[in-house]
Amino acid sequence: MQAAAEKPARGWFVRLWRAFVEAALVPILAIITAVIGGGIIIWVVGGNPFAAYLGLLQGAFGSTRAWSETFVWATPYIFAGLAVALAFKGGLFNIGAEGQLAFGALAAAWVGYALPNLLGVQLPGYIHLPLAILAGMLVGALWGAIPGALKAYAGGHEVINTIMMNYIALNLTSFLLNGPMKDKNPLNVIARTPEIAESARLLPIFANLRIHWGFPLALLTAFLVWYLLWKTTLGFEIRTAGSNPDAAKYAGINFKRILVLTMALSGLLAGLAGAVEVTGLNYRQELGFSIGYGFDAIAIALLGKTHPLGVVLSAILFAGMRNGATRMQFLTQIPVDIISVIQALILLFVAADAIVRKIYRIKAREDRLVLTRGWGG
Amino acid sequence: MKKLYAVFAVLLVAALLLPACGASGTPDCSKPETFCVGLVTDVGKIDDKSFNQSAWEGVKQAEKDLGAVVQYIETTDAKDYAKNISTFAEAQYDVIVTVGFGLGEATTAAAQQYPGTKFIGVDQFQAAVTPGVAGLNFPEDQAGFLVGALAAQMSKSGKIGGVFGTDAVPPVWRFGEGYRAGAQYINPNIEIFIVYHSDVGFDKTFSDPEWGAATAKSMIEKGADIVFGGGGKTGNGAVIGAVEAGALGIGVDTDQYYTLPEAQKGLLSSAMKLITPGVFDLVKMAKDGAFPDGNFFGKAAYAPYHDLDSQVPAEVKAKMEEINKALLDGSLATNVSPVKP
Numbered sequence: 001m002q003a004a005a006e007k008p009a010r011g012w013f014v015r016l017w018r019a020f021v022e023a024a025l026v027p028i029l030a031i032i033t034a035v036i037g038g039g040i041i042i043w044v045v046g047g048n049p050f051a052a053y054l055g056l057l058q059g060a061f062g063s064t065r066a067w068s069e070t071f072v073w074a075t076p077y078i079f080a081g082l083a084v085a086l087a088f089k090g091g092l093f094n095i096g097a098e099g100q101l102a103f104g105a106l107a108a109a110w111v112g113y114a115l116p117n118l119l120g121v122q123l124p125g126y127i128h129l130p131l132a133i134l135a136g137m138l139v140g141a142l143w144g145a146i147p148g149a150l151k152a153y154a155g156g157h158e159v160i161n162t163i164m165m166n167y168i169a170l171n172l173t174s175f176l177l178n179g180p181m182k183d184k185n186p187l188n189v190i191a192r193t194p195e196i197a198e199s200a201r202l203l204p205i206f207a208n209l210r211i212h213w214g215f216p217l218a219l220l221t222a223f224l225v226w227y228l229l230w231k232t233t234l235g236f237e238i239r240t241a242g243s244n245p246d247a248a249k250y251a252g253i254n255f256k257r258i259l260v261l262t263m264a265l266s267g268l269l270a271g272l273a274g275a276v277e278v279t280g281l282n283y284r285q286e287l288g289f290s291i292g293y294g295f296d297a298i299a300i301a302l303l304g305k306t307h308p309l310g311v312v313l314s315a316i317l318f319a320g321m322r323n324g325a326t327r328m329q330f331l332t333q334i335p336v337d338i339i340s341v342i343q344a345l346i347l348l349f350v351a352a353d354a355i356v357r358k359i360y361r362i363k364a365r366e367d368r369l370v371l372t373r374g375w376g377g
Numbered sequence: 378m379k380k381l382y383a384v385f386a387v388l389l390v391a392a393l394l395l396p397a398c399g400a401s402g403t404p405d406c407s408k409p410e411t412f413c414v415g416l417v418t419d420v421g422k423i424d425d426k427s428f429n430q431s432a433w434e435g436v437k438q439a440e441k442d443l444g445a446v447v448q449y450i451e452t453t454d455a456k457d458y459a460k461n462i463s464t465f466a467e468a469q470y471d472v473i474v475t476v477g478f479g480l481g482e483a484t485t486a487a488a489q490q491y492p493g494t495k496f497i498g499v500d501q502f503q504a505a506v507t508p509g510v511a512g513l514n515f516p517e518d519q520a521g522f523l524v525g526a527l528a529a530q531m532s533k534s535g536k537i538g539g540v541f542g543t544d545a546v547p548p549v550w551r552f553g554e555g556y557r558a559g560a561q562y563i564n565p566n567i568e569i570f571i572v573y574h575s576d577v578g579f580d581k582t583f584s585d586p587e588w589g590a591a592t593a594k595s596m597i598e599k600g601a602d603i604v605f606g607g608g609g610k611t612g613n614g615a616v617i618g619a620v621e622a623g624a625l626g627i628g629v630d631t632d633q634y635y636t637l638p639e640a641q642k643g644l645l646s647s648a649m650k651l652i653t654p655g656v657f658d659l660v661k662m663a664k665d666g667a668f669p670d671g672n673f674f675g676k677a678a679y680a681p682y683h684d685l686d687s688q689v690p691a692e693v694k695a696k697m698e699e700i701n702k703a704l705l706d707g708s709l710a711t712n713v714s715p716v717k718p
Binding site for chain 2: 069072175178179189190277281282286288289290291322323325326327329330333335336
C-alpha cells in the first residue's frame with residue numbers, strides 16, 4: 001500500500017484508514033459527483049431525487065433481505081471484477097470476461113446435470129460440487145488463455161481478440177442451450193439446461209434468504225488474488241510484466257509465459273463467476289442469464305483501481321445500485337435506467353480523473369495508474 | 378486534508394443510517410378497501426409496444442374503471458424475477474401480473490409462498506392448476522383464421538403465403554393452420570403457400586429475418602400477393618420482405634403497425650392476441666372474488682387496416698366483422714388441432 005503519511009504514524013488503524021482514503025479519494029469523489037449529477041438528471045425529468053435515492057438505499061441496504069440480495073448481485077461482480085483487475089495488473093485489457101463467464105457457467109451446469117447420468121452413479125456433494133466449480137474455472141481459463149497465446153505468439157492484440165472470443169462464446173452458448181444442452185422436458189420451450197443435481201449446489205447460508213456460500217468464497221478469492229499479486233514471485237512477475245515489460249525481459253522473466261498465464265488466471269476467475277452463479281443461485285444455465293456482467297466488471301475493476309479490496313467495495317456498490325433500483329422504481333416510478341447513467345458517470349469521472357481533481361482541488365500525488373500498453377507493447 | 382477524512386467518516390455513517398428512515402406517501406395495500414395491482418415485466422421495457430405495454434394498459438384500465446392502485450417494476454435481469462414479484466407481494470398487493478412465459482416458474486413459486494395474492498401470468502400456459510394463478514392464453518387458431526379469411530378476400534391473384542417459425546411450438550402451429558383454415562373457409566380453391574422454419578434448430582427458427590424475407594419473396598415470385606409472417610424476427614423479416622417486394626404483409630401477436638414501421642405502408646392487418654382486455658377481465662374477476670385458477674383464454678382479433686383502410690372494400694369489412702362475431706359466439710369453429718398431430 002502507498003502509505004505516504006505527512007506526519008509520523010499514530011495507530012495502525014489511523015494509518016490504514018489514511019492509506020485507504022488516500023487511494024480511494026478520487027473514486028469516492030467520483031461517486032459523489034456522479035450521484036449529484038444523477039440527482040440533477042432525475043430532478044430535470046420531473047422526479048424527486050431525494051425520494052429516489054432513499055428508495056435506492058432502502059432497496060439495497062434497508063433490510064436483511066435487501067442486504068442478502070445485494071450480496072447475491074455482488075458475488076459474480078466480485079469474481080468478474082477480480083478477473084479484469086488481475087489482467088490489468090499484468091498490463092492486459094481483458095474485455096472477454098463476458099464470454100469466459102458464459103462458458104464457465106455452461107461447463108459447471110453440464111457437470112451439474114449430465115455427469116451423474118453419464119457415469120451412472122450418484123456423486124456425493126463433496127466431490128460433485130467442487131468438480132462443477134473446477135470445470136467452470138478450467139473452461140474459463142482455457143478461453144482466456146487463447147487470446148493470451150494469440151498475443152504472445154502471434155502478435156494479435158488482446159482487446160480485439162477477446163471481443164471476438166466473446167462473439168464466439170455467446171453464439172456458441174446460444175447454440176448449445178437451444179440444441180444439445182437444452183432441457184428435453186417436452187413442456188420446456190425455454191433455451192436452458194436441465195436443473196443441476198442437488199449434490200452440485202452451493203447452499204444458501206441462511207434459510208429463506210438467497211445469499212449463498214458463493215459470497216464468502218468471493219471474499220476469500222479476493223484475498224487470494226491479493227496474496228498472489230503481492231506476496232508471491234508469480235505475482236511480482238505479473239505486476240512487473242504489466243508495469244514495465246522491458247524491465248521484466250531484462251530481469252529474466254519469461255514474458256510470453258507470464259502473458260498467457262495472466263490471461264488464463266483472468267479467465268479462470270471469470271469462469272468462476274459463471275460457475276458460482278449456476279451452482280449457487282440459478283441451478284441451471286439459461287439464455288439471458290448473467291448477461292453483461294463481464295462488461296460491468298470492467299467498470300468495477302477501474303473504480304476499484306484494480307486492487308482486490310477496491311474491487312470488492314466497488315462490486316458491492318454496483319450490486320447495491322442494481323438491486324436497489326427495483327425498490328426505487330417501485331416507490332417513485334423513476335426508470336431503472338437512471339442507474340446505468342449514474343454508473344456511466346462514475347466511470348467517466350474515474351477514467352478522466354482530472355475533472356474530479358479540478359472540481360475538488362486535489363493535487364495529483366500518487367502515480368497515475370497505468371492500465372494497458374498500446375499496440376504491440 | 379484532516380477535514381476530508383472526517384467528512385468521509387460522517388458520510389459513511391450517514392449512508393448506513395439513512396435506509397432506516399421509512400418512506401412515506403405510498404398507499405397502504407394491506408387495508409382491505411385498497412385494491413392494489415402490480416405488474417412485473419419480462420426482461421424489457423414497459424413501453425415495448427408489445428406484450429409488456431399491452432398488459433400494462435390493461436392494468437391502467439383497472440386503475441381507471443376499478444379505482445385500483447397500480448404500479449409496475451421493469452425487470453433488468455432474469456434472476457430478479459422472484460425478487461420483483463415479492464416486492465409487490467410483501468407490500469400486500471392484491472393482484473400481481475407477470476408478463477411472458479419466462480416468468481412462469483417464478484409466478485407459480487410465488488403463488489405458493491403468498492397464498493393471499495392472486496397472480497395473472499400473461500402467455501403462461503398452466504400444465505397443472507396452481508391455486509391463485511391464472512394463465513392468460515389466447516386462441517391463436519382464431520387469430521390466424523381471421524387474417525386467413527381477410528387475405529383470401531383481399532388477394533387478387535388467388536394465391537397467398539404464410540411464413541412461420543417451427544411448427545413444433547404449438548402456438549405457431551395454431552397461427553399457421555388457423556390461417557389456412559380461414560383462407561379455405563372463404564375460398565376452398567385458393568392456393569396457399571405455408572412454410573414453417575422447422576429445418577433449423579430452436580436457436581435459429583425465430584431469429585432468421587433473412588430467411589423469412591427470402592421465403593416471402595419466393596412466394597411472391599410464385600404469384601402470392603399477401604404474406605402472413607408469424608414467429609419472432611423470422612416472421613417480421615417475412616412481413617418486411619413482402620412489403621418491400623410490393624405485396625401486402627400481415628403481422629402477428631400485437632398490432633405490428635407500431636412495431637414494424639418499415640412495413641407500415643403495406644401492412645394489411647395483424648393477427649392479434651387481445652392482452653389488454655384479457656388482463657383487465659382477470660383483474661376484475663379477482664376484485665369480484667371470481668378468480669379462475671388454471672388457464673384462462675382471452676380473445677383473438679385482427680388489427681385495424683391503418684394506411685390501407687381505403688383499399689379494403691366495405692363488404693370485406695362487413696364479412697370480417699361477421700366472422701369475428703361467429704368465432705366469438707362459438708357458431709364458427711376453426712377445427713385446428715391444438716398441437717401438430
